[in-house]
Amino acid sequence: MILDAVGSNTVVYGDGPCAMCAIRNIKLPNFSIHFSFAADGATGIVAGLRAKGREDITVVSSAGDGSIGDISLGKVSAAAERNENMIQICVDNEAYMNTGIQKSGLTPFGAWTTTTPRGKEAMKKDIPMIIAAHKPPYVATASVAYPNDLKAKLRKAKEIKGFKYIHTVIPCPTGWRFDPAKAIEVTKLGVDTWVWPLYEIEANILKVNSRSEQKPVREYLDAQGRFRGMSPEQIDFLQGETDTRRKNLLDANGKRLFL
Amino acid sequence: MSFTRMMEGNEAAAWSAKLSRAEVIPAYPITPQTELISSLASMIADGKMKAEYIKVEGEHTAMAAAIGASVTGARVFTASSSQGILFMEEPFWMPPGMRLPIGMCIVNRSIAPLGTLRPDHMDSMLQRDTGWIQLYCEDSQEVLDTIIMGYRIGEDKRVYLPVATCYDGYFVSATATPTNVPDQSEVDDFLPPYKHEWYSLLPEDFRMHGRETNMAKARYEVQQAQETAKAVIEEVEKDWKKRFGRYYDGMIEEYQCKDADAVLMTMGSMTGTARDVVDEMRANGKKIGLIKLRCFRPFPREELRRIAKKYKAIGVADRNTSFGSAGGGIVATDLARALYDIDERPVIADFHVGLGGTDVTMNQIEYMAKQTLRAAKAGKFKKAVDWVEFHDLGPVM
Numbered sequence: 001m002i003l004d005a006v007g008s009n010t011v012v013y014g015d016g017p018c019a020m021c022a023i024r025n026i027k028l029p030n031f032s033i034h035f036s037f038a039a040d041g042a043t044g045i046v047a048g049l050r051a052k053g054r055e056d057i058t059v060v061s062s063a064g065d066g067s068i069g070d071i072s073l074g075k076v077s078a079a080a081e082r083n084e085n086m087i088q089i090c091v092d093n094e095a096y097m098n099t100g101i102q103k104s105g106l107t108p109f110g111a112w113t114t115t116t117p118r119g120k121e122a123m124k125k126d127i128p129m130i131i132a133a134h135k136p137p138y139v140a141t142a143s144v145a146y147p148n149d150l151k152a153k154l155r156k157a158k159e160i161k162g163f164k165y166i167h168t169v170i171p172c173p174t175g176w177r178f179d180p181a182k183a184i185e186v187t188k189l190g191v192d193t194w195v196w197p198l199y200e201i202e203a204n205i206l207k208v209n210s211r212s213e214q215k216p217v218r219e220y221l222d223a224q225g226r227f228r229g230m231s232p233e234q235i236d237f238l239q240g241e242t243d244t245r246r247k248n249l250l251d252a253n254g255k256r257l258f259l
Numbered sequence: 260m261s262f263t264r265m266m267e268g269n270e271a272a273a274w275s276a277k278l279s280r281a282e283v284i285p286a287y288p289i290t291p292q293t294e295l296i297s298s299l300a301s302m303i304a305d306g307k308m309k310a311e312y313i314k315v316e317g318e319h320t321a322m323a324a325a326i327g328a329s330v331t332g333a334r335v336f337t338a339s340s341s342q343g344i345l346f347m348e349e350p351f352w353m354p355p356g357m358r359l360p361i362g363m364c365i366v367n368r369s370i371a372p373l374g375t376l377r378p379d380h381m382d383s384m385l386q387r388d389t390g391w392i393q394l395y396c397e398d399s400q401e402v403l404d405t406i407i408m409g410y411r412i413g414e415d416k417r418v419y420l421p422v423a424t425c426y427d428g429y430f431v432s433a434t435a436t437p438t439n440v441p442d443q444s445e446v447d448d449f450l451p452p453y454k455h456e457w458y459s460l461l462p463e464d465f466r467m468h469g470r471e472t473n474m475a476k477a478r479y480e481v482q483q484a485q486e487t488a489k490a491v492i493e494e495v496e497k498d499w500k501k502r503f504g505r506y507y508d509g510m511i512e513e514y515q516c517k518d519a520d521a522v523l524m525t526m527g528s529m530t531g532t533a534r535d536v537v538d539e540m541r542a543n544g545k546k547i548g549l550i551k552l553r554c555f556r557p558f559p560r561e562e563l564r565r566i567a568k569k570y571k572a573i574g575v576a577d578r579n580t581s582f583g584s585a586g587g588g589i590v591a592t593d594l595a596r597a598l599y600d601i602d603e604r605p606v607i608a609d610f611h612v613g614l615g616g617t618d619v620t621m622n623q624i625e626y627m628a629k630q631t632l633r634a635a636k637a638g639k640f641k642k643a644v645d646w647v648e649f650h651d652l653g654p655v656m
Contacts, residue, residue, distance in 0.1 A: 028465075043327060044326060044327025048327065052331070052333065
């Protein structure tokens with residue numbers, strides 16, 4: 001789907017098991033290293049293509065949440081600072097799923113993993129806003145439950161020169177503890193409850209893509225086994241945080257961020 | 260136009276990267292490599308060199324970006340030292356396994372704790388098992404020549420391995436010696452543009468090597484490439500000699516070795532001092548010689564076995580150590596293995612000198628030479644591993 005949107009004149013760079021397996025069998029030129037290598041190999045590819053006079057080729061770099069949220073955050077930050085001409089995608093399934101469900105910096109508050117058996121105590125890192133604070137030309141959040149929105153963002157990113165960051169949530173039924181048949185339904189709830197709001201930041205101006213209506217956070221939590229251990233107080237806390245973020249985003253909609 | 264002037268090692272390396280027409284240079288500064296990359300940054304900014312300079316945020320990214328650019332089909336140059344080499348360790352393994360002929364300089368510097376900015380060979384020697392070719396240089400001219408030759412060696416399709424040109428911080432990096440900078444067109448004739456037959460990331464010509472799933476086979480291929488490189492190194496150096504008149508005797512250089520009973524083995528900057536001491540001792544009738552180990556990986560096993568029977572004792576000056584190992588110094592240990600099963604083998608001693616970048620003084624070299632001569636007579640060394648700095652041999656800086 002992602003590659004369908006960016007077209008065939010593309011080189012794909014991936015790292016981290018989930019992100020890497022996803023691109024390994026595609027028909028486009030592709031190359032992967034490990035998850036401690038987000039954006040950096042792609043930086044070399046961009047420079048190599050420029051040295052060869054092939055700036056017509058789109059470079060897509062893909063990495064997981066453990067990569068971008070933890071071990072390679074500095075790499076993505078530096079690529080954003082240098083404004084490398086690439087689309088950096090974060091494939092966020094909210095834990096180290098390939099190693100068997102361990103907590104990452106992008107695991108949400110309250111979620112069970114094998115390294116947070118009583119639920120994660122810290123909040124999910126707000127990576128899209130961290131990247132946006134670097135003021136690259138384009139930052140967006142997306143969800144596979146809203147494919148047209150995701151594709152439109154990719155098409156837009158392809159036309160912009162410089163560093164583009166698209167952070168998409170992708171469910172992992174095994175790690176999130178739900179029936180795979182409900183993958184889209186559950187992921188859609190994440191957006192509809194504003195736990196994972198959709199927005200884009202183009203030239204530092206925020207545009208909220210999520211509808212302003214909001215379902216209770218509880219509906220999203222109840223659909224998954226990983227949040228089963230959360231206390232009512234924790235759920236209230238998360239609802240409060242989500243509401244605050246929703247209000248802040250809607251207040252800032254159409255405005256310039258990070259003045 | 261070719262010209263000659265006094266030049267520090269780092270500046271010579273920068274000239275060499277320029278003459279090699281490196282196309283992508285991802286680099287991160289670290290003492291004592293800094294002047295090398297700042298020289299390149301200036302050359303590129305002033306329009307004197309055409310290359311993509313990537314100001315990366317760390318050495319891990321420097322090597323990772325080097326890999327990305329090399330796969331894309333660009334000639335890549337980078338450089339680092341000490342802690343930077345250690346920070347690069349994870350991506351460092353990939354160019355040999357992927358068979359990417361990246362060129363880099365390791366400007367030798369010792370490693371923390373008790374960190375100093377001065378050189379020993381621990382940083383590069385810790386990479387000895389990765390599959391990189393490692394060439395050690397004595398002065399600015401050798402640095403300049405070796406980087407260019409390194410690309411010819413590494414990019415040879417019989418080899419396809421990355422090449423590290425190693426030279427001591429300060430003693431080479433910041434010491435000016437007369438250096439000839441050859442004409443660009445002559446270098447172009449010697450070193451054709453980089454084209455890797457196994458890789459391309461262009462959509463119209465996508466080729467990707469390196470999906471060998473049998474680990475033993477993949478490792479064996481790198482070992483074979485190291486073996487093949489030995490002949491290629493000789494070949495390339497001879498071609499360099501023919502075109503530019505300078506020759507480094509291939510993987511090892513024998514100096515004043517005629518009729519010698521005993522030889523010292525040195526690497527890098529200490530070799531210059533050792534030449535003077537050997538000359539002096541020769542003048543006094545002592546039958547001492549010198550072997551400069553220029554190529555550490557691949558280790559010149561066959562050549563050393565061929566010449567070793569001429570000598571009764573070899574004293575290795577190891578500017579490194581391997582704690583808890585069988586031998587102590589890394590070079591002496593490799594040498595002992597190389598010579599173990601020949602019929603007439605010399606006795607081998609391992610001298611530890613210049614660790615942490617202390618001077619290797621003339622007195623120390625004379626001490627090592629005398630011990631080696633004595634061992635040639637006695638048939639054994641007093642000490643298998645001798646930490647030379649602990650003997651009272653005059654001031655050591």
